[in-house]
Amino acid sequence: xxxxxxxxxxxxxxxxxxxxxxxxxxxxxxxxxxxxxxxxxxxxxxxxxxxxxxxxxxxxxxxxxxxxxxxxxxxxxxxxxxxxxxxxxxxxxxxxxxxxxxxxxxxxxxxxxxxxxxxxxxxxxxxxxxxxxxxxxxxxxxxxxxxxxxxxxxxx
Amino acid sequence: xxxxxxxxxxxxxxxxxxxxxxxxxxxxxxxxxxxxxxxxxxxxxxxxxxxxxxxxxxxxxxxxxxxxxxxxxxxxxxxxxxxxxxxxxxxxxxxxxxxxxxxxxxxxxxxxxxxxxxxxxxxxxxxxxxxxxxxxxxxxxxxxxxxxxxxx
Numbered sequence: 544x545x546x547x548x549x550x551x552x553x554x555x556x557x558x559x560x561x562x563x564x565x566x567x568x569x570x571x572x573x574x575x576x577x578x579x580x581x582x583x584x585x586x587x588x589x590x591x592x593x594x595x596x597x598x599x600x601x602x603x604x605x606x607x608x609x610x611x612x613x614x615x616x617x618x619x620x621x622x623x624x625x626x627x628x629x630x631x632x633x634x635x636x637x638x639x640x641x642x643x644x645x646x647x648x649x650x651x652x653x654x655x656x657x658x659x660x661x662x663x664x665x666x667x668x669x670x671x672x673x674x675x676x677x678x679x680x681x682x683x684x685x686x687x688x689x690x691x692x693x694x695x696x697x698x699x
Numbered sequence: 700x701x702x703x704x705x706x707x708x709x710x711x712x713x714x715x716x717x718x719x720x721x722x723x724x725x726x727x728x729x730x731x732x733x734x735x736x737x738x739x740x741x742x743x744x745x746x747x748x749x750x751x752x753x754x755x756x757x758x759x760x761x762x763x764x765x766x767x768x769x770x771x772x773x774x775x776x777x778x779x780x781x782x783x784x785x786x787x788x789x790x791x792x793x794x795x796x797x798x799x800x801x802x803x804x805x806x807x808x809x810x811x812x813x814x815x816x817x818x819x820x821x822x823x824x825x826x827x828x829x830x831x832x833x834x835x836x837x838x839x840x841x842x843x844x845x846x847x848x849x850x851x
Contacts, residue, residue, distance in 0.1 A: 544700045546849045551731065553792075581733055581848075583787055583796040623795040624811045627785050646798025646811030653768075655798060655809030690731050690787050690796070692850055 544694045553689040557682040561608045564675040564688040572670040574634040580673055582691035585623035586615040592681035593617050599674040605660040608676040612658050613645045622649030638664035700846045709841040713834045717764050721827045721843040728822035732788040736825050738843040741779035742771050748832035749773040755826035757819055761812045764829050768810040769801040778804045789817040
């Protein structure tokens with residue numbers, strides 16, 4: 544497994560419409576190359592409210608930041624968690640070859656789920672940019688994301 | 700990915716309350732360093748009951764051994780599964796920067812840290828714990844290995 548890019552500058556938002564969060568650019572993930580993305584995310588206390596995180600590859604939203612996706616528990620408490628997004632460079636006719644798993648907790652509650660690419664096919668390889676997206680349902684809470692790293696895996 | 704520690708001695712329990720099972724000590728996982736910890740788990744037949752596993756970072760239980768997390772099913776049969784804990788060493792404002800993914804027979808769960816923050820600077824010990832739902836069955840865990848990933 545080879546580290547191919549990272550971003551350790553936190554990005555936060557209180558936007559109630561989906562915005563870009565942390566991104567790793569200047570990648571070159573070719574067709575059929577397996578990749579792994581890790582990042583952390585958090586929400587602040589302030590309201591009983593949801594926050595959602597999604598992913599964009601290059602300029603295409605492949606995983607929506609929306610209900611049913613990567614989220615906090617909705618409780619009015621500080622929470623943080625980990626996201627793993629793995630897949631491989633697009634190779635026709637395998638156009639949605641990736642998925643995310645995540646877990647987030649705060650207090651004595653937690654949420655975790657597996658998420659598929661619900662919004663669009665992955666763009667044609669090479670994959671150059673992987674961007675996390677976020678939105679909150681109430682501007683009284685903040686969603687943050689940090690420590691995003693991208694790895695590729697050998698195929699021989 | 701670099702192997703940084705492991706323990707291949709199986710530990711078992713019939714305890715109805717959480718007990719420590721396998722430990723990997725002498726680690727040095729600093730803040731924001733990505734890590735993966737993986738172990739196998741199993742239960743014996745003997746009663747219609749499940750077993751739950753959890754995890755401790757240093758001396759703090761961060762994933763409680765609770766139903767619906769690192770759990771088996773409750774059918775009276777032998778089952779086995781595999782759990783992976785993915786995380787990054789404790790980060791300011793992100794004290795729960797880890798999660799587990801576990802699957803055994805027909806159960807599969809992704810779980811966040813439900814019990815406590817990783818309020819430490821460096822992870823030195825990773826401990827799996829667990830309990831059984833009925834003392835007529837046994838929970839076993841084995842082959843706990845820990846890896847770190849580079850960030851440059």
